[in-house]
Amino acid sequence: MRLLRFKTADGHPALGARVGNEVINLTELGLPGTLDELLRHGHAGMASAKAAIEKATKKIPLAGLQYLPPLHHPHKAFAIGLNYADHAAEGNFAKPTMPVLFQRYPTSWVAHGEAIVRPKVSTQFDYEGEFVIVIGKSGKYIKKENALEHIAGYSLFNDGSIRDYQFKSSQWLWGKNFDKSGSFGPEFVTADELPAGMKGLKIETRLNGQVLQSANTNDMIFDVPTLIEACSDGMELHPGDMIISGTPSGVGFARKPPIFMKHGDVCEVEVEHLGILSNPVVDEA
Numbered sequence: 001m002r003l004l005r006f007k008t009a010d011g012h013p014a015l016g017a018r019v020g021n022e023v024i025n026l027t028e029l030g031l032p033g034t035l036d037e038l039l040r041h042g043h044a045g046m047a048s049a050k051a052a053i054e055k056a057t058k059k060i061p062l063a064g065l066q067y068l069p070p071l072h073h074p075h076k077a078f079a080i081g082l083n084y085a086d087h088a089a090e091g092n093f094a095k096p097t098m099p100v101l102f103q104r105y106p107t108s109w110v111a112h113g114e115a116i117v118r119p120k121v122s123t124q125f126d127y128e129g130e131f132v133i134v135i136g137k138s139g140k141y142i143k144k145e146n147a148l149e150h151i152a153g154y155s156l157f158n159d160g161s162i163r164d165y166q167f168k169s170s171q172w173l174w175g176k177n178f179d180k181s182g183s184f185g186p187e188f189v190t191a192d193e194l195p196a197g198m199k200g201l202k203i204e205t206r207l208n209g210q211v212l213q214s215a216n217t218n219d220m221i222f223d224v225p226t227l228i229e230a231c232s233d234g235m236e237l238h239p240g241d242m243i244i245s246g247t248p249s250g251v252g253f254a255r256k257p258p259i260f261m262k263h264g265d266v267c268e269v270e271v272e273h274l275g276i277l278s279n280p281v282v283d284e285a
Contacts, residue, residue, distance in 0.1 A: 001049060003035055003153075004187045005068035005111075013068055017049065018187060022059035026052055034072040035188055039136050039152055039239035046136075046152075046190070067111040070155050070188040071134070076241040077104045078231050079159060081172060083246025084219050090254035099222045099230045104159070104244060108177040112186030115282040116160050118261060119178050125261045125281070128159035128247035129205030129213050129269035131198060133224055134188060135243075140236040147225035148197060150237065153190040156277040157244045158183040158205075158269050160261070163253045183269075183279045194273055197224040201272040203248060208265055212255075215248030217271070222246075 002018040003026075014027040015035060027033045029052045031045075038045040081100035082088040088095050110116060118125040136152025160182040166175025176182075195201065198217050205213035222230070227243050252259040261267060265281040 001046070001053065001190045001193070002187045003038075003049070003070070003190075004185070005035060005070055005072065007066040007068060013072075017053050018062060019053065019059065021062045023062055023065060024053055024056040024059055029056065035070055036072045036074065036240040039134070042137065042239070067113055067186050069106070069109060069111045069184040071184075071240055071242060073106055074240050074242050075238055076235065077106070077244065078242070079104045079176065079244040080222070080227060080246040083221050084215060084248040085221055086215070086219070086249035087247055087251065088221075090249045090251070095221065099227055101231065102172050102176060104182065105177050107179055109157070109182040109184045110180050110279065112183065112277050112279070114183070114279060115180075116158065116183050116261075116267070116279045117178075117180040117282055117284050118263065119162060119181070120284045122162045122164050123260060124163035124253065124258075125181070126161045126163050126252040127205055127207060127212070127261055127267050128161055128251055129203060130157045130159050130244050130247050131155070131203065131217070131271050131274060132157045132184065133227065133243040133245060135237045135241040136239050138236060138238050140232050142228055142232040142237070144225040144229045147228035148191070150228060151191045151224070152239065153188050154194060154198060154274060155185060155188050156269050156271060156274060158267060158277060158279065159244060159247060163260075183277055185277055187275055189274055198271075199223075201274070203272075204270045205250065206268045206270070207259065207261065212252070212259065213248050213250035219248060220246065
């Protein structure tokens with residue numbers, strides 16, 4: 001299934017399912033208004049969504065839809081740093097021996113199609129294309145061999161980074177959480193529609209059509225099961241928690257000369273079989 005959150009014609013948030021170029025309003029059919037709540041119902045929630053899709057007769061066009069981020073308000077949004085060896089090398093970082101974790105907050109991202117914002121205090125607004133792991137089953141101290149059982153599905157993320165603030169200290173949280181600096185979406189795709197653990201998929205970031213990041217998910221230092229094991233060692237994972245899995249090489253600050261996002265640009269993140277996340281860039285008012 002490909003699920004998404006959107007605003008209806010009268011401005012209300014709803015949960016939908018995309019079927020081709022059309023969308024079924026699942027909330028209108030009695031399902032929860034958020035993916036977060038649907039995931040908390042576990043297998044029964046997913047089964048009810050599938051049943052509603054099969055029976056639905058009313059659909060709305062996908063064209064012109066106003067998207068919302070797939071998850072309304074995740075309790076935890078882990079982000080992973082330096083998870084591709086070439087990306088660590090381009091930033092003059094040692095290849096990590098354990099996953100590098102930091103946090104992103106929901107106020108720091110917007111939906112597909114919505115503008116990401118370059119803050120007025122910086123001109124070093126960088127892109128980072130990534131995919132998101134969405135948890136569907138609770139667990140703590142999850143072992144790698146069982147980790148895939150805890151995944152509900154995946155989505156896309158642009159981990160927009162304010163580089164001069166990121167590097168003001170040894171902790172990256174500051175430069176990774178400016179308001180509306182990242183993006184998330186457009187859809188949540190259930191794990192059964194994708195290769196196990198997102199193995200072997202092309203990942204690409206384009207700025208104004210120019211390919212700046214191009215890699216394969218096989219290049220990750222820590223694969224999806226390893227990330228779930230690491231995150232669950234410290235905190236119990238719950239349905240709707242998300243892990244933003246890391247970006248490959250080609251980021252703007254490491255280029256010579258550097259390339260940063262500016263007002264009027266359009267940034268796209270694409271992962272094979274998962275979709276395209278696209279956002280215009282604007283300056284903070």
